[in-house]
Amino acid sequence: MQFSVSPPARLLGAFVLMVMTFGTAQAKDDGTDLSVTIEKEIQANVINADGSFVVTSDTVYLINEERAIKDHAQRSLNYNRTLETLDVVEAYTQKPDGRKVVVKPEQIKEQQEQASTQAPMFQDTRVKMVIFPEVAVGDRLVLQYKKNRVTALFPNQFEDLTAPMFYPTRQLTLIYDLPENMHLNADAKGFSASTEIAAPGRRIYRWDYVPADKARIEQGAVSYLDYGQYLAVSTFTDFAEFAKAYDSRAHVNVTPQVRELAKTITSKLDNSRAKAIALNEWVRRNIRYVAVYVGAGGVVPHSVETILANRYGDCKDHVALLEALLIAAGIESTPALVSLGNAYELPKVPTLGVLNHAITYVPSLNLYLDSTAEGVAGGYLPVLVLDKPVVLAKSGELGRTPAAQDGLVKNDTLYKVSKTGAADFTHTSRVVGWAAEMNRYGMKSMTPTNRDQMIQQVLASYGLNGTGKFDAGELEGTGDDYEIKLAGRVDNLVNLPGPIGVLTMSSLSGGIAQNVFGFLMEQDRTQAFTCISGVTEEQARFEFPKDVSILAAPKAISLSGERFDYSATYTREANAVVVKRRFAFKHPSAVCTPEDFQAMRATAEVMINDLKSQIIVQAL
Secondary structure, X not given: OOXXXXXXXXXXXXXXXXXXXXXXXXXXXXXXXXXEEEEEEEEEEEEOOOOOEEEEEEEEEEEOOOHHHHHHOEEEEEEEOOOEEEEEEEEEEEOOOOOEEEOOHHHEEEEEOHHHOOOOOOOOEEEEEEEOOOOOOOOEEEEEEEEEEOOOOOOOOOEEEEOOOOOOEOOEEEEEEEEOOOOOEEEEEOEEEOOOEEEOOEEEEEEEEOOOOOEOOOOOEOOHHHHOOEEEEEOOOOHHHHHHHHHOOOOOOOOHHHHHHHHHXXXXXXXXXXXHHHHHHHHHHHOEEOOOOOHHHHOOOOOHHHHHHHOEEOHHHHHHHHHHHHHHOOOOOEEEEEOOOOOOOOXXXXXXXXXXXXXXXXHHHOEEEOOOOOOOXXXXXXXXXXXXXXEEOOOOOEEEOOOOOXXXXXXXXXXXXXXXXXXXEEEEEEEEEOHHHHHHHHHHOOOHHHHHHHXXXXXXXXXXXXXXXXXXXOOOOOOOEEEXXXXXXXXXXXXXXXXXXXXXXXXXXXXXXXXXXXXXXXOOOOOOEEOOOEEEEEEEEEEOOOOEEEEEOOOOEEEEOOOEEEEEEEEEEOOEEEEEEEEEEOOOOOEEOHHHHHHHHHHHHHHHHHHOOEEEEEEO
């Protein structure tokens, strides 16, 4: 498994940040895709004492529906050409009458992995595309291939992680054949172990998947690996041994160039925390992220000299360079191996299947840093790295990243309604804390035209027609305070003459309404889900012309509980209504359980009723 930075570190949403993230509602249903049946999948691994191995894969897929042909009529097989060879032993389409249509040599295409096209040093991963001929519903796609790993990522060790796909599966068998002096540790959920077989000088382990229904993965849910079926196997005794193996290949060299650079960056700073953050910021801003997995580059960083010369590197390279700079500044640090994604648990045995990212930990400051997160300032972490277990490479200990970060979003909106029901509006959003740099980075990534178009799109989501202009603020600024402004006109805010209700919109996007509505995107939950603590404050002023009468305004509301604090007031000032709302979500973890959801649901529904409230007006 190669370390990488996933797109979430770079995806930045709309112009005002949401402090809790959830997806789109779907009906509750079975998550199994019936378009394909996996009739057989056997993975047989023969492992050598040095950690090299040969895996033979034997699969039979039955095409049940037309829609499956597009995705399954070709199979992509990845391999690292420096460390591995891959050969297709047999491939054919089997018709219902028994006829075989063999895949010809010219129907096996080899290409560089698509993700590598923008990575200058990412040249080793290759894809063999097996294109099955004459595929139709009712056909079976038969494929057998052999992959020979000639050099282990970790010498004398082996690890693997497998989870079943969401298709009906009749057989999924995993076999591991090892030298008798190598013991295989396992964490099996939903897999049945066979009795270990002893062969001359060998140990043979076998697990068979126990077919089970799979519920649809709910919106915002944690990784399936946190609650579902998987098989993790490893020759590592524990995470401490795993950490030692990683650290032994991740040494850094503190060169004179590094010492001079660290001195230049930190010369005007007088405390270790400020120095650590400044060094992180230099790496974040000057070493661009590029996936550079050449040879054993999946787990071995490049030299500090190479990283500085190229001014790019992957997460391991970022960690290595930052470690060297910190050492030069008299600060000890360690690589911290972590999951970048929605997995919040580790298997009981060490495997790279979950530990797919490396960040930096400074023990003396209890400080985690991730210099690969382009839109996250030093001292903060990307949302998808919060509350995660980490393996500290130098000590072998398990740690955990912070569950929450300081942050506040303040929105202020003014609507000046005309006698036709149109309205001029201005909006200011101030983001303080962890999300400030993320929003600044997001704005820098957009063209001025795209920013203006985003206003139109946001208004359209409310059924409003309008346009606006964006003021992105100090794009070259730094720090944890960022402000943006926009101004525009809505053609149809109020459908006069009325009487008519005007929605009490106290934010346009990414505010309280989006957070609370997002919380209830699922009607019920059976899976844990991400829920990030945060505070949002909003004010909206609706000014109506003299010939429009305000007939009624909503009543104030205040809710306080173990997890939510919510308040809303509606104050009449002359011929205007001022809406003030405050929403604070507080949870000791970045993950909520289904029980948490049930406990908070009633309160969230009351908040939604308030957020749907209206000011009733009528033209005189």
